[in-house]
Amino acid sequence: MPGTGETEKHSVSPHEHSTDNGPKEEVDRPGSDTSGSARRRHLGPGSPRFERTLRELDPWSTEWVRPDTRYPKLLLVNEIIWGAVVTAALCIPLVMVSLGWWNWPWLWLAIAVPAAYAVGVVISVALVPRRARARGYSERDDDLLIRHGAMWHKVNAIPYGRLQTVEVSVGPLERRFGLAKVELHTASSSTDAKIEGITAEEAARLRHELTERGDNRLAGL
Amino acid sequence: MDSQTPDTQRWRRVHPLSPLARFWFAILIALFAVGRNFIEDIFEGKTDAESLRNNVVDFLTSLNILAWLGLTLLIVVVLGGMFLNWWFTRFTVTADSVRVRQGWLFRTDKQARLDRVQSIEIFQPFMARLVGLAELRFDVADSGDAALHLQYLRKKDAEALREQLLGRRNAIRAEESASTSLGAEANSAQSAGADQDSDSGRHAAGRPQAGPEVKPHPESETSDMNEAPLASVGPGRAIVSTLLGGTGLWFLVVLCGSLAFGLFLPEVGGFVFVPAILSLVGGVWSSVNTGANFTLTRTCDGFRMRYGLTSTRTRTLPLGRIQAVGIDQPLLWRIPGWFRVRINSAGLGTSSSEEQHRTLLPVGTGQDLMNILPHVVETSEDGGVDGYRLRSALEGSGPENGFVVAPRRSRWLDPFNYRRNGYATTPDLLLLRGGWLRRRLSVVPHERTQSVALESGPLLRRLGLATARLDSVGGEVSTKVEHLATEDVREMIREQAARAAFARRISADTTPGTPTAPRTDTSLTPSEDSATS
Numbered sequence: 245m246p247g248t249g250e251t252e253k254h255s256v257s258p259h260e261h262s263t264d265n266g267p268k269e270e271v272d273r274p275g276s277d278t279s280g281s282a283r284r285r286h287l288g289p290g291s292p293r294f295e296r297t298l299r300e301l302d303p304w305s306t307e308w309v310r311p312d313t314r315y316p317k318l319l320l321v322n323e324i325i326w327g328a329v330v331t332a333a334l335c336i337p338l339v340m341v342s343l344g345w346w347n348w349p350w351l352w353l354a355i356a357v358p359a360a361y362a363v364g365v366v367i368s369v370a371l372v373p374r375r376a377r378a379r380g381y382s383e384r385d386d387d388l389l390i391r392h393g394a395m396w397h398k399v400n401a402i403p404y405g406r407l408q409t410v411e412v413s414v415g416p417l418e419r420r421f422g423l424a425k426v427e428l429h430t431a432s433s434s435t436d437a438k439i440e441g442i443t444a445e446e447a448a449r450l451r452h453e454l455t456e457r458g459d460n461r462l463a464g465l
Numbered sequence: 466m467d468s469q470t471p472d473t474q475r476w477r478r479v480h481p482l483s484p485l486a487r488f489w490f491a492i493l494i495a496l497f498a499v500g501r502n503f504i505e506d507i508f509e510g511k512t513d514a515e516s517l518r519n520n521v522v523d524f525l526t527s528l529n530i531l532a533w534l535g536l537t538l539l540i541v542v543v544l545g546g547m548f549l550n551w552w553f554t555r556f557t558v559t560a561d562s563v564r565v566r567q568g569w570l571f572r573t574d575k576q577a578r579l580d581r582v583q584s585i586e587i588f589q590p591f592m593a594r595l596v597g598l599a600e601l602r603f604d605v606a607d608s609g610d611a612a613l614h615l616q617y618l619r620k621k622d623a624e625a626l627r628e629q630l631l632g633r634r635n636a637i638r639a640e641e642s643a644s645t646s647l648g649a650e651a652n653s654a655q656s657a658g659a660d661q662d663s664d665s666g667r668h669a670a671g672r673p674q675a676g677p678e679v680k681p682h683p684e685s686e687t688s689d690m691n692e693a694p695l696a697s698v699g700p701g702r703a704i705v706s707t708l709l710g711g712t713g714l715w716f717l718v719v720l721c722g723s724l725a726f727g728l729f730l731p732e733v734g735g736f737v738f739v740p741a742i743l744s745l746v747g748g749v750w751s752s753v754n755t756g757a758n759f760t761l762t763r764t765c766d767g768f769r770m771r772y773g774l775t776s777t778r779t780r781t782l783p784l785g786r787i788q789a790v791g792i793d794q795p796l797l798w799r800i801p802g803w804f805r806v807r808i809n810s811a812g813l814g815t816s817s818s819e820e821q822h823r824t825l826l827p828v829g830t831g832q833d834l835m836n837i838l839p840h841v842v843e844t845s846e847d848g849g850v851d852g853y854r855l856r857s858a859l860e861g862s863g864p865e866n867g868f869v870v871a872p873r874r875s876r877w878l879d880p881f882n883y884r885r886n887g888y889a890t891t892p893d894l895l896l897l898r899g900g901w902l903r904r905r906l907s908v909v910p911h912e913r914t915q916s917v918a919l920e921s922g923p924l925l926r927r928l929g930l931a932t933a934r935l936d937s938v939g940g941e942v943s944t945k946v947e948h949l950a951t952e953d954v955r956e957m958i959r960e961q962a963a964r965a966a967f968a969r970r971i972s973a974d975t976t977p978g979t980p981t982a983p984r985t986d987t988s989l990t991p992s993e994d995s996a997t998s
Contacts, residue, residue: 301921301931303955303962386966387916397926400918401962405969431811432915432936 285443286310290377298378301397306389308380315441316376318421323372325417327365334358371395381439388428388454390437402437404457406430412447426450476555476566483554483617484547486593495543556615561637563603563630565613577603577613579634580641583786584767585627587779589620594776599623604780631781635765695840696826696833698759700774702803706828707752709797716745755820756827763840772821782825786810788913790825790841791942792834792859793905803828804859806837809940823940831856842908848892850908858889858896859906868898869957875930875948888933888946888957893968895935895961897946907942909935912972914965917958921951933957 287310289295299305338354340346349357374394382389384401391399411427418424424447428437439450485492549569556565564576586602593599598617618626698706707713719741759772767783789809798804806826821827826837835852843849850858858866862884870887871879879886882901889896895914897907914935921931931954934945949957 297926300951301919301926301955303919303958387962396920396922398918398920399958400916401958402916403914403962403966403969406915430915430936431938433939434934435916435936437916 285312287313287315287377290374294374294377298391298397302391302399303401304382304384304389306382306384308382308389308391309442310380311376311441312423312443312446314421314423315379316372318417318423318441319372319376320369322417323365323369327362327369331358331362331365334361376441379440383453388437390428390439392438392440400435400437402428402430402435404454407454407458410451410454410458412451414444424448426454428454476557479551479554479556479615480598480617480619480622481551482596482598484550486590486596486598486617487550488547489592492543554616558626558630560633563613563615565615575613579630580637582630582634583783584781585630586781587620587623587627587777589773589777591775593617601627627779694760694762695768695836696759696761696829698756698772698826698828700753700757702828703753703757703759705801706798706803707749707756709800709803710795712745712748712752714797716742716749719745759827761826761837768825768840770825772827778821780822782808782810784841787841788909788938789940789942789944790908791905792855792908793900793903794859796902798828802831804831804834805829806834806841807940807942808841809937809942809944811938823942843891843893843910845891849894850891850896855896855906855908858898859904868896869949869953871930871948872950872953874928875950877928878924878930878948883948886947886949888949890960890964895964897935897944899943899946905943907944909937909944910968911961911964912968913937914961914968917961917965919954919958926951931955933961935961 302308335358337346337349338351338358341349341351341354371394375392378394378397379392381391386405387401387403389399389401391397407428408431409429411429412424413427414424422443423441424444426439426442426447428439429435430437439447442450553569553572554565554567556563558564561580562576562578563582564574566572566574582603584604586604588600588602589598590600597620599620600617601615601623603613603615615623617623708716723739723742754774754776755772755778757772757774758777759770762769762771764781767781767786770778770780770782772778787808787810791807791809792804793807794804804826805824805828807823808825809823825841826833829837834856838852838855842855845851845854854866858868861868862870862882864870864887866889868887868889870885871883873883875883875886879901882899885901885904886899888898893910893912895909895911897909899905915938916936918934918936919931920934925931925948928948929951930948931951932945932947933949933954937944946954946957
């Protein structure tokens, strides 16, 4: 799946930016049907308890922009496709053993492994709404906040001045849902900053804005 | 850009003995293959003249004319190859770059811009050292491997060339920063005419226009080889420290294991451990080999490190490149009171082969530490921390020295070191402490903070704990504090983000328009510090 997606890197450097300033990658906006229209297209808050947990871990107690309402569906479809593929692959020994072609993995093991994986997939699917709601970003004056993870939660603050590249990528499944992913890179390879589940327009706006802000506040290393 | 003096355009060849130093191993193998019979005889004890002569006669008479031709051809090809290799390896130094051309069939032409060169390393492999040659390696930012090799020059020439190139690089950088700051002050909108800009910058700075030989730092003119080193490590300390460190402990374990096997299970024998012992011996040797004869000298453009027992290497580490400093102390090093200092720096990976690149001081006494720290870490009057306080911070535990440590409830996760896990801040630095048996302390200037993050898993959340993580550039110095109270982490993250933003703004003010240019000066420039306070 990663190979088929299209990615587009945008370097945060003054020189490149000046040459790249043109209307090269203006994503076509379908009319004025963006967030300006009254309908909220972002996910709403979850259960009060979940919201409280998120708030407790949020250093700034800011307003977060959550993913698009289509994002849980995307996650769900993704989960199911991958779960089905891997479960099917794990079932191969079971088929082989029950046909009597193989005699090594014992039957119980051949059943247990795919079953355990399938249970894992079910749990993961059940957690999709929470996972989708846990995601979000927030633009502050000096840095961009990104959070993700329902179980293992992480809140990341990336200063605009430290951004090296902003990368917008759209996978085949994401394109179908009209969503995109923005990946941010700093000079540190350990920074993992992804904004997932936002609309293509929003991604384009973010890319543009983040690059711009990165230019203004560029501090390199 | 600059006018190129004619002699700098000249292509020069490397030393004629270079192929010998480069391919000595292959030559040795070839000789061995041809002369195997003789060597075997020597090992069998037939060293008397008669049998030797018999051997030679046998060998010569056994060859027919074709074999003779083949042998001659082989020798000619090998010698010719070596000659061609030497003949086609040429290098030149222009006003702003170094260029190396290599190869006869497959040509390569590599060029490195001097202002991008981060360090120039003098490397002497064993064989090259025997014939008095040295290799120059040019490190460029953002590349793990050396970008350019120059194999080989006479040691003295290599050193002279290195001095010359470093001086020229400093001149270029000084010019650039002068011109860019001037441009920023006047009007940065006119991007055309960079040459003009740099010219006016040079005039404005009142520097003599002496072409590429301008040296802004007069100290760099004199060879800093004879400067007193900040720290040095002899072979003895290198060996002892290795044995007291992790490798030595493993060595002991394996040795005891093999002895036990030999005593109690004689039928198996201790021989199963031979490979393990050999590999450990190899590990100890390589660490002693690179760690011994280490000297660290402060030069005008950073640190100069020389190290190596059989092969000597010289590296220069520009100060502005250091992103984080980590001090650690393995358990048994507490006995002699030794420390190790490591750094994070752009372009460093985490592979074990780069261990020396990440190490500022492989093993040093407390005094060495006191000598080095003021150069890499701001002192307390400049908003940093003093060596003594740093050391007590490293060795202490609990909330003394202004540390915020993990709460008591985190003892379920870190029964022994929960009081050590913590952080402290100074106006300029963030100190992160951790480790129980192996103490460690990381120092990150606020200005170098890349991004900050809070992490928490299900178990941590239940305990009301979280982990704070700073992302640093390249290297293995740990930049996280684990299992603090969530409230503390939130506050730390919030404040760290603010402090980093503040520090960035100040550094952006002091170096306007040149955000990516590495600061050649120390990071303790007085102007900046006055701005901080």
